[in-house]
Amino acid sequence: MRHLLAALDRFNAAHPWSHNDAYSHFVLRHARAVRRAGGRVAADVGCGSGNLAAALAGVLPVVIGIEPDAETARSAARRFDGSARVRIEQRQFGDEPSGAYDLIVFVASLHHMPLRATLHQASAALRPQGRILIVGAARETSADAPRSLVSLALNPVIGFLKHPRRASAPPASMRAPTAEPRETFDDIRIVAAEVLPGIRMRRRLFWRYTAHWTAPS
Numbered sequence: 001m002r003h004l005l006a007a008l009d010r011f012n013a014a015h016p017w018s019h020n021d022a023y024s025h026f027v028l029r030h031a032r033a034v035r036r037a038g039g040r041v042a043a044d045v046g047c048g049s050g051n052l053a054a055a056l057a058g059v060l061p062v063v064i065g066i067e068p069d070a071e072t073a074r075s076a077a078r079r080f081d082g083s084a085r086v087r088i089e090q091r092q093f094g095d096e097p098s099g100a101y102d103l104i105v106f107v108a109s110l111h112h113m114p115l116r117a118t119l120h121q122a123s124a125a126l127r128p129q130g131r132i133l134i135v136g137a138a139r140e141t142s143a144d145a146p147r148s149l150v151s152l153a154l155n156p157v158i159g160f161l162k163h164p165r166r167a168s169a170p171p172a173s174m175r176a177p178t179a180e181p182r183e184t185f186d187d188i189r190i191v192a193a194e195v196l197p198g199i200r201m202r203r204r205l206f207w208r209y210t211a212h213w214t215a216p217s
Contacts, residue, residue, distance in 0.1 A: 020107050023135045024055060026210050027105055030133050031059040037129060039102030045093045045122075046109025050076040050086070057085040060103065068092050068112075069177050093118065096125035107135040108208075111181040115188065119195040126215040132196065134211040138185040144203065151206045185209055 031042065040061050044053045047065030049072065056063045065080075065088045067073040073090035080086040093113065104122045122132050140148060183191075185203055192199045192211060199213040 018051075020135055020208070021051070022206055023107070023204065023208060023210060024052060026135065027052065027107065027133055028055060028059060030131055030212055031056055031103055034103045034131055035059050039127075039130065041101050042103040042105065043093075043096075043101045043125070045104060045106050046112065047076060047088065048072055050079050050088065052105065052107055053080070053086050053088075056103075056105070057083070061085060063087070064089060064101075066091060066093050072177075094121050096121060098124055099127045100125050102127050102130045103133070104130070105133045105135075108137055110134055110136050111138070111183070112179050115183060116191050116195060119192060123196060123215065128215055128217050130215045132199075132211075132213045132215075134201075134209075136188065136209050136211065137181045137207060138188055138209055139181045139183060140207070141184050141186075144185065144207075147203060147205055148207065154205065 034042075042056050042060045042063045044056060044063060044065045047053050047067045050065055053063050053065040053076070063086045065076055065086060067076060067088060067090060070090055073088055077088040077090075080088055094117075104126060106118075106122075110118060119132075126132065138144075185201075188209070189201050192201065192213075196213040199211055201209060201211040203209050
């Protein structure tokens with residue numbers, strides 16, 4: 001088994017793809033709903049190289065990408081130099097103006113931040129009927145094992161289909177600093193339900209979960 005996993009790791013490294021991209025449709029579906037309701041401003045928290053920010057800019061007029069890593073933020077800022085819709089800010093998320101955003105998105109970034117405090121800050125920064133979206137990573141437990149096994153099997157197949165030519169290095173979108181999640185899915189669900197009553201969460205494939213919450217009117 002150890003040798004098999006090592007071989008899978010080598011294959012996956014040669015055909016890398018971002019698990020976050022598997023859920024861009026989830027984010028954009030909610031973004032379109034926010035736009036139909038009159039929303040204009042989105043925050044992409046932990047925006048990385050800016051792939052999602054670029055996609056959001058096709059839906060909403062104003063997208064603010066917040067990226068704490070200086071090198072990653074500089075790279076993203078160069079990408080959007082001159083853009084009328086996307087602005088990259090090199091900083092931590094927090095102390096946001098009240099009601100600043102119609103949409104706040106955390107894609108593989110929430111586990112880098114204090115969970116409860118960050119959700120409180122995000123809630124306060126939303127306008128009425130605004131939405132918080134999370135594509136998150138959680139510490140694995142036995143409850144995650146079935147999805148993890150399916151993900152292990154599918155991961156190399158999707159990587160090869162997306163990138164059949166061997167890669168010598170990960171793409172720019174996969175080079176931002178990473179961190180291991182501390183909280184389990186159940187830990188996150190308990191805290192999120194306390195801070196954001198009515199939040200809807202689901203375990204997903206590829207070591208992710210999704211969540212969405214709409215602020216009251």
